[in-house]
Amino acid sequence: MKECIKINEDTWRIEDEGVRFYLLCGNEKAALIDTGMKCADAKQIAQKLTNLPLILINTHADPDHISGNNAFNDFYMSPDEEGNYRSYNGQGKILPICEGDIIDLGDRELMIIDIPGHTPGSIGIIDKKNRVFISGDSVQDGKIFMFGPGRDLNQYIKSLKHLEQYENMFDDVYPMHGTFPVNKDLIPKLIQAAQSILDGKAMEYASPVNIFGNDVTLYKFDYAGFLCN
Ligand SMILES: [Zn+2]
Numbered sequence: 001m002k003e004c005i006k007i008n009e010d011t012w013r014i015e016d017e018g019v020r021f022y023l024l025c026g027n028e029k030a031a032l033i034d035t036g037m038k039c040a041d042a043k044q045i046a047q048k049l050t051n052l053p054l055i056l057i058n059t060h061a062d063p064d065h066i067s068g069n070n071a072f073n074d075f076y077m078s079p080d081e082e083g084n085y086r087s088y089n090g091q092g093k094i095l096p097i098c099e100g101d102i103i104d105l106g107d108r109e110l111m112i113i114d115i116p117g118h119t120p121g122s123i124g125i126i127d128k129k130n131r132v133f134i135s136g137d138s139v140q141d142g143k144i145f146m147f148g149p150g151r152d153l154n155q156y157i158k159s160l161k162h163l164e165q166y167e168n169m170f171d172d173v174y175p176m177h178g179t180f181p182v183n184k185d186l187i188p189k190l191i192q193a194a195q196s197i198l199d200g201k202a203m204e205y206a207s208p209v210n211i212f213g214n215d216v217t218l219y220k221f222d223y224a225g226f227l228c229n
Contacts, residue, residue, distance in 0.1 A: 026105025035068030042068025059136030061085035081121025117156025133170040142178030143225040
């Protein structure tokens with residue numbers, strides 16, 4: 001059951017059974033940020049909410065974020081994410097975006113920040129006017145998937161440290177899973193937690209779990225979890 005919830009006059013979140021994506025409207029264009037997990041009609045949902053020309057930006061290409069991509073001929077995504085996207089048979093033309101790029105929706109500038117680690121081409125988006133950071137899966141209080149091909153916990157830590165350089169540009173974080181919104185205070189906690197896992201100092205938080213047939217370790221901290229090999 002999908003639910004469209006208005007955040008403010010120009011912003012919606014669409015809740016899609018444990019996954020969330022966003023619709024941001026400017027004066028001239030609207031942007032979908034991801035297309036959910038079981039949401040082939042994400043484009044139609046957006047077009048019921050706005051008459052503006054619609055673009056799509058993907059935070060990354062895990063299958064719970066791209067279910068409605070095929071309705072778009074082209075969309076913005078990090079070129080480093082193409083392998084992940086095509087591995088799920090993702091169609092369409094990738095319009096490459098990277099660190100520092102600005103996508104202007106008309107008096108609403110979206111700035112791209114590269115935050116690889118969760119996936120090779122994960123990006124985050126600073127909605128400058130609203131002082132919000134849209135984090136994909138990288139900053140959230142649910143379970144952050146860090147097992148399997150392409151995940152890199154070391155790189156993830158570097159990316160969140162990089163993100164901290166921009167923290168004066170936003171207050172709230174809008175994640176794709178878990179609580180909406182989360183405070184940016186979560187970022188240093190995630191860095192510390194990930195580092196403790198790498199250092200082998202997080203065993204007291206560890207338990208074995210099976211996720212989609214994979215035997216992995218869940219590190220469950222008070223504020224978030226990490227699923228690792
Ligand atoms: Zn996800």
